[in-house]
Amino acid sequence: MKFLKRKRFGLFNKKEEKFFSKPTFTTNRLKVGIIVLIIMSFFLLNLPSFSQRIRNFFYIISEPIQGWLWQKGGGLFDFFDWLSKAKRVWQENENLKLENQELIQKSIEFEQLRRENDVLREALDLGLTGEFELIISDIIGREIAEDYLIIDKGSEDGVAFGFPVITQQKSLVGKVIQVYETTSKIQLLSSENSSFDVKIFEKEIYGLVRGKGSFNLSLEFIPREQELNVRDKVITTSLGGNFPKGLLVGEIKEVKKSDIASFQEAVLEPGFDSRKLDYLFLITNF
Amino acid sequence: MLKKFIFLILFFYFLILFQTSFLSRFFIFLPNLVLIVIILINFFEEQKSDFGIFAALVGGFFLDIFSEHFFGYYFLISFSFAFFIKFVIKNYIQFELNLKL
Numbered sequence: 001m002k003f004l005k006r007k008r009f010g011l012f013n014k015k016e017e018k019f020f021s022k023p024t025f026t027t028n029r030l031k032v033g034i035i036v037l038i039i040m041s042f043f044l045l046n047l048p049s050f051s052q053r054i055r056n057f058f059y060i061i062s063e064p065i066q067g068w069l070w071q072k073g074g075g076l077f078d079f080f081d082w083l084s085k086a087k088r089v090w091q092e093n094e095n096l097k098l099e100n101q102e103l104i105q106k107s108i109e110f111e112q113l114r115r116e117n118d119v120l121r122e123a124l125d126l127g128l129t130g131e132f133e134l135i136i137s138d139i140i141g142r143e144i145a146e147d148y149l150i151i152d153k154g155s156e157d158g159v160a161f162g163f164p165v166i167t168q169q170k171s172l173v174g175k176v177i178q179v180y181e182t183t184s185k186i187q188l189l190s191s192e193n194s195s196f197d198v199k200i201f202e203k204e205i206y207g208l209v210r211g212k213g214s215f216n217l218s219l220e221f222i223p224r225e226q227e228l229n230v231r232d233k234v235i236t237t238s239l240g241g242n243f244p245k246g247l248l249v250g251e252i253k254e255v256k257k258s259d260i261a262s263f264q265e266a267v268l269e270p271g272f273d274s275r276k277l278d279y280l281f282l283i284t285n286f
Numbered sequence: 287m288l289k290k291f292i293f294l295i296l297f298f299y300f301l302i303l304f305q306t307s308f309l310s311r312f313f314i315f316l317p318n319l320v321l322i323v324i325i326l327i328n329f330f331e332e333q334k335s336d337f338g339i340f341a342a343l344v345g346g347f348f349l350d351i352f353s354e355h356f357f358g359y360y361f362l363i364s365f366s367f368a369f370f371i372k373f374v375i376k377n378y379i380q381f382e383l384n385l386k387l
Contacts (some may be wrong), residue, residue: 038343058351062303069307069381077311150289 033072084271119279123168132244134284135159140183142274146245147191147213149174151280163282164243168195172236173280184254186280189249189270190215197240201233209234209268217250217268224264228255236270244286294341298323298348306352320345324364328371342368 021276045051120136135157141150153159163176171239174194178185187194194211198219205220222228232252238245250268298320305319310315324345328338346361 042358042361051357055351062299065300065303066307069303070311073308080312081298 002214006179028112031040041094053185064270084186101178102272115278119168123281132281133284135163135284137280137282138182139277139280140194147188147215149176149186149188149195149209149274149277149280150186150188151282152182153282154180156181157180158284159184160284161281163284164247164286165280165282166247167277168281169271170248172243172249173272173277176282188215191216196242197237199245200232201235203209203232206237206239214268215274217270219252219268220263222264224257224262226264228252228257228266230255244283290337291340294337295344298341298345302348302352318349320349321360321367322365325367327372328368329375333372333376338368338372339365 014090045054045059056205116136123134123136135153137153137157137159139149140152142148149163159176159179161176161179164174165173167173173187174186174188174191176184177187189209189211190213191211192213197206198209199206202231203226205222205226208220210218210220211216219234221226230252234249234251236247236249237243237244248271250270252266253269254267255264256266301323302320305316309316309319324338324342327341331338342364343361346358347366349360349364350357
């Protein structure tokens with residue numbers, strides 16, 4: 001303190017004046033003082049209770065700002081996250097659509113195979129495969145005249161003119177009238193150009209079935225004295241050689257008998273429903 | 287000069303809040319922005335200026351406040367960076383002075 005008082009009142013001797021007049025002393029003293037202050041501050045700040053208080057103070061004053069920034073950051077993050085996800089979701093959606101289409105296609109193929117399998121199983125149960133040599137075919141179209149069908153088997157598959165065509169229930173459908181390389185045309189029983197000999201099942205009554213067009217059949221040339229009943233079943237005979245005997249043609253829906261006519265007539269319901277036909281069997285030998 | 291220091295204190299305070307609240311929502315690993323600013327100030331300031339040291343002091347303090355380390359951890363790091371940069375610039379880097387005469 002003495003030398004400070006002397007400095008203040010200008011009472012330094014020459015030696016002291018020279019020493020204190022150096023600028024480096026003041027600067028160095030200031031730097032050392034700051035360093036000491038900082039070190040002491042750190043010791044103080046690291047005291048558990050004090051450090052907790054000072055951090056608590058800053059957290060309290062910063063909380064509103066931090067909360068606001070956190071909220072805004074979250075909103076912006078959600079927006080960018082939505083943008084990135086939207087693109088990914090769109091891409092996933094496109095992929096799923098493609099997968100869905102593939103699955104639908106597979107499902108259709110599976111369903112077709114299942115139905116084909118059912119048809120073949122039914123044909124097998126009825127002993128068709130043992131009785132005849134068969135070619136199975138799909139229907140791929142219908143002629144405008146309605147009484148003609150187109151199937152997916154042709155000469156390359158061994159189909160020939162005149163092959164009888166039946167369902168898996170052994171019902172007669174018609175016969176092949178036109179053969180192409182990969183397809184064939186079937187004339188249905190109901191075609192106006194179709195007529196063949198038949199027999200009433202379990203009765204010795206013979207007649208002729210004639211197509212009337214539009215899926216209509218009539219049973220003709222039955223003598224008046226023969227007794228026909230509704231729901232009597234009509235089957236093929238071997239007469240004429242067009243079809244194997246014993247195939248179901250249909251059943252009688254209505255009997256038309258007149259006192260003046262020598263023959264009676266009946267309306268037949270075909271043994272197949274053309275709308276429900278999917279597969280047909282072609283008999284290659286009989 | 288005083289305004290400059292006050293601005294620096296407020297800038298570091300809000301920068302660290304921005305980093306800990308806003309940017310942390312976007313990035314899991316976020317670089318220490320305060321430390322980067324301290325390095326940049328020390329690198330680009332004039333050789334004789336002590337503003338970089340002051341920036342290291344303030345920045346280190348705020349980093350210590352908002353960290354789980356002991357007080358002085360970031361302070362020592364930022365101070366070390368500041369002194370190291372100043373030492374390297376003073377002793378090993380020379381800037382050309384282009385004067386149009």
